[in-house]
Amino acid sequence: QVQLVQSGAEVKKPGASVKVSCKASGYTFTGYYMHWVRQAPGQGLEWMGRINPNSGGTNYAQKFQGRVTMTRDTSISTAYMELSRLRSDDTAVYYCARAPLTLLLEFFFDYWGQGTLVTVSS
Amino acid sequence: DIQMTQSPSSLSASVGDRVTITCRASQGISNYLAWFQQKPGKAPKSLIYAASSLQSGVPSKFSGSGSGTDFTLTISSLQPEDFATYYCQQYNSYPPTFGQGTRLEIK
Numbered sequence: 089q090v091q092l093v094q095s096g097a098e099v100k101k102p103g104a105s106v107k108v109s110c111k112a113s114g115y116t117f118t119g120y121y122m123h124w125v126r127q128a129p130g131q132g133l134e135w136m137g138r139i140n141p142n143s144g145g146t147n148y149a150q151k152f153q154g155r156v157t158m159t160r161d162t163s164i165s166t167a168y169m170e171l172s173r174l175r176s177d178d179t180a181v182y183y184c185a186r187a188p189l190t191l192l193l194e195f196f197f198d199y200w201g202q203g204t205l206v207t208v209s210s
Numbered sequence: 211d212i213q214m215t216q217s218p219s220s221l222s223a224s225v226g227d228r229v230t231i232t233c234r235a236s237q238g239i240s241n242y243l244a245w246f247q248q249k250p251g252k253a254p255k256s257l258i259y260a261a262s263s264l265q266s267g268v269p270s271k272f273s274g275s276g277s278g279t280d281f282t283l284t285i286s287s288l289q290p291e292d293f294a295t296y297y298c299q300q301y302n303s304y305p306p307t308f309g310q311g312t313r314l315e316i317k
Contacts, residue, residue, distance in 0.1 A: 133246075133254065133297060133308040149305050183253055195301035196244055198265065200253040 090114040092184050092201035099207045105172040108204045110184030117165035118142040121187045121194055124158065124169045126180040127203075136182075139167060140189070174208045181205050212236050212300050216309035222317040227288045231312045233281045233298035242302035245274055245283045248311075249294045257296075258283065290316070 095109040110122065123138040137148035139158040146158050157170045167184060182204045185197035213236035223229050233243065241261035246254040256265045258274040261281055271286045285292055293316050298309040 132310050133299070135306050135308075192242070193259070195306040196256075196259050197254075197299075198256050198259075200255070203253050
């Protein structure tokens, strides 16, 4: 069965960086996009960007351009999201979510990771 | 960016009830709309894509409809496990955007 297992909770100081991992299993890792979506405490869902694990190509939401980097290691079926210059309002649960490489479904998130809480506090 | 507006923001209902949640897009999105269920402390779970297609494994008590700018999610015969927050999401235009959520509570 499809599983996306994320790394554990992190506590960071303002200005630091955080790198969250998402290990995929139960499907062909390079056959699906991996997206990242975040959710601030008590708030809604916000799309951050995506990576094509096959090519390594990325697209980032304008809000995060210059601060976010998404990478992958196909040898271990793992995607990564690194967010730099952290601020207190980056405190959120960060989710990875899979989407088909198929045109018109490439932004439909069919399976999600369990989430990683990142707390930014001095 | 396309704005997605859900109504109501919260809803109280009883076990056995049938409820409908509405999602409106700020511009036409054809049928490129998904619905998700999220329980406290858990990741969202996909329910419906293409406005009305049920995701594999999702019970038929969930149904979706709509096209263009107006969409609905209907849940029939509510059970305790259905009380959660529901989100719509458009994937017609880049970037993908979500509604603010509808919290379904037990009356």
